[in-house]
Every structure is written in structure tokens, then in C-alpha cells.
Amino acid sequence: MNFIEYPDRDLMMIGLADRLSSELENTLLTQARATLCVPGGTTPGPAFDLLSASNLDWSRVNVVLSDERWVTEDQPRSNTRLLKERLLVGNAERAYLQRIRAETATPEEAMDAMIAEVRLILPITVLLLGMGNDYHIASIFHDADNFEKALAPDAPPLMAMRSPTAPEPRVTLTAPVLANAMHTHILITGPEKREALERARNLSPREAPVKLVLNDATVHWAE
Numbered sequence: 001m002n003f004i005e006y007p008d009r010d011l012m013m014i015g016l017a018d019r020l021s022s023e024l025e026n027t028l029l030t031q032a033r034a035t036l037c038v039p040g041g042t043t044p045g046p047a048f049d050l051l052s053a054s055n056l057d058w059s060r061v062n063v064v065l066s067d068e069r070w071v072t073e074d075q076p077r078s079n080t081r082l083l084k085e086r087l088l089v090g091n092a093e094r095a096y097l098q099r100i101r102a103e104t105a106t107p108e109e110a111m112d113a114m115i116a117e118v119r120l121i122l123p124i125t126v127l128l129l130g131m132g133n134d135y136h137i138a139s140i141f142h143d144a145d146n147f148e149k150a151l152a153p154d155a156p157p158l159m160a161m162r163s164p165t166a167p168e169p170r171v172t173l174t175a176p177v178l179a180n181a182m183h184t185h186i187l188i189t190g191p192e193k194r195e196a197l198e199r200a201r202n203l204s205p206r207e208a209p210v211k212l213v214l215n216d217a218t219v220h221w222a223e
């Protein structure tokens with residue numbers, strides 16, 4: 001793990017966006033396309049604002065969420081909505097958005113089709129994740145119905161997840177896909193998450209899902 005502590009959140013967002021953009025740019029020197037995977041939640045918005053202005057050939061970048069809440073895009077909790085408002089604008093408007101949400105009542109009804117599409121944009125080139133105080137990444141929650149299945153080495157790339165701590169059904173990329181990313185970054189803020197991250201270093205992925213990706217990750221932290 002590489003831990004970067006920034007003097008404040010603004011500088012962190014600038015440093016992070018710069019790093020993600022360089023990794024994508026370097027990949028595009030040798031590959032036709034690159035895949036950027038990003039989280040939803042409340043933390044990454046400012047990094048998306050900066051990244052969207054980056055001068056990349058976005059027409060060769062696939063963007064996919066690490067996880068989504070099964071709500072319509074007009075809902076404030078929609079991660080797709082966050083992406084459309086904050087990342088897929090400006091220069092980044094030309095990126096290809098791989099959706100992991102469909103207009104079906106349940107994730108299961110659309111799962112086979114979404115899995116087939118997601119497979120086409122793997123592996124992830126640049127992975128950005130958030131983390132909860134309970135150590136979850138994406139929507140891999142300890143107490144979720146498909147937790148064990150999402151950790152399996154042969155898990156499909158995308159699975160539905162229902163957890164008592166999440167107000168709506170979720171879909172999430174699974175352990176093998178996240179662990180196989182070429183570059184991994186974790187974005188966290190505040191003392192509680194820093195302490196959780198320190199504890200996670202001595203836990204197993206079953207106890208702390210962040211451990212699935214932590215060894216090879218760069219963690220970006222500011223107060």
C-alpha cells in the first residue's frame with residue numbers, strides 16, 4: 001500500500017485527478033482503449049470535476065461505476081446521475097459510459113445482459129474506489145446476501161447485492177474484477193476512515209473487503 005496524505009481536500013482532489021489522468025494517458029499510448037472505473041457516494045465529486053476537464057482522448061475511454069444503487073436516474077442516490085453531472089461533461093463527454101443499471105424492476109432481470117456488456121470493457125485500467133467505515137468497497141458489504149459469492153475467484157464480474165444497511169438493492173463489480181485492475185486508488189477523508197484503513201491492514205478480505213485491493217493500492221487521504 002502506498003499512502004498519500006495531503007494538506008487539504010482541494011489539493012488531494014487535484015493530485016488524484018492528475019494521477020488518474022496520467023495513468024489513462026499513458027495507457028492510451030500503447031492501447032486502443034482504456035477503462036476507468038469509479039465509485040459513487042459523496043466523496044469523489046470534486047475529483048470528477050477536475051478529471052472531466054483533462055485533455056485526454058476521452059473518445060477512447062470506457063467509464064464504468066464500481067457499483068450502483070437500483071434507483072432511477074432522477075433520484076439523488078443514483079451514482080449514474082452523479083457521473084453524468086460531474087464526470088461525463090466537458091472533455092469527458094466523449095467517453096463511453098458502460099451502464100450497470102437498467103430499467104427493470106430488479107437487477108436480476110437485467111443481469112445477464114449487463115454482465116455480457118461489462119466483460120467487453122475488462123480489465124479495468126484505472127480503478128478508483130471509496131471505502132465505508134465498515135471497510136466496504138463498491139457494494140461488497142459484509143452483511144449482504146451475496147457477500148461470499150462476490151469474493152469467489154470465479155465470481156461473475158457483476159452481481160446483485162442486498163444488505164440491511166443499504167436502503168435499496170445494489171449491483172456491484174466483484175472481487176476478481178476489482179483485484180485485477182492495473183492501477184488502483186482509494187479515496188478517503190477524515191480521521192474515522194483513516195483509522196478504519198489502518199485496522200484493515202491486519203484483517204482478511206472477509207473481515208474487511210477493502211483488503212481485496214489494499215496491498216496494490218495507492219490511498220489518497222486528507223482531513
Ligand SMILES: O=C(O)C(O)[C@@H](O)[C@H](O)[C@H](O)COP(=O)(O)O
Nearest residue numbers: 039040041042043130131137138
Ligand atoms: O455507491 C456507493 O455507495 C459506493 O461506491 C461506495 O462503495 C462508496 O464509495 C463508499 O460507501 C464511500 O462512500 P462516501 O464517499 O459517501 O463516504
